Amino acid sequence: MTLRISLRDGEKVVINGAVIRASGRTDLAIESKVTILRGREIMSPAEATTPARALYFHTMMAYLDPDGLSRHHAAILAALCAVGRLSHGETAREAMATFATRAASSDYYRALGECRILMRLEQEALADVAEEAA
Template identity: 50%
Template sequence: MTLRISLRNGEPLIVNGAVLRSVGRTDLVVENGATILRGREVMKPEEADTPARQLYFACMMAYIDQSELQKHQDALLARLEGLMAALEAPEAKAVCIRFAQKVATGQFYPALADCRWLIGYETDVLGRTAKAA
């Protein structure tokens, strides 16, 4: 499966754990399987400051750091359990279940998309809560 990636000038890219940075606008074609995250998909530890963001960070680490997979999966399960307990909306719970199914089968990259949805949902709910207060 071929994957085409376009990077902006200076955008970082993680490939199989190695951090690369583009010089100028760069187009890459990946011709075989690799663990890849573009800079805009990478979250720094200090940015994981909400339950959904902590879930994203744990999933991201499980994806890019296979050498510590069990540790990251344990963190993922703990974060997911806490988030599921806090959620009330059926749609958000359904996204968590879909996320868990992907994680269970090692599909960490697609699971990150579910986390991005949860981050958006969380941001929206926190915004409404702040306005109501």
């Protein structure tokens, strides 16, 4: 099955660890199995500033860098524990359980989706705390 991706001028994509930047509007047809992240899915280490964001970053690295899996697994576990200590509510528990299942089966790309849910919940909780403090 072919994966088709359209990139805007200057948009980045990571394919099997290689960073590719579109020069002009670019359409890609990928015909083999690859690890791929579009620019909006890529997080820099400096952006991993909260437990949920750190979980996303380390999961992304496990997806992109299979040679460093043992190092990434340790970081994922530490970040997941931190998220668990801070997260409350049924939605967060479900997202953490689904994340753990996907990460345990090395389905890191889909685990990133659960991280995005956790990042949204974390952001909402931080906004609530800031609002209460004001």
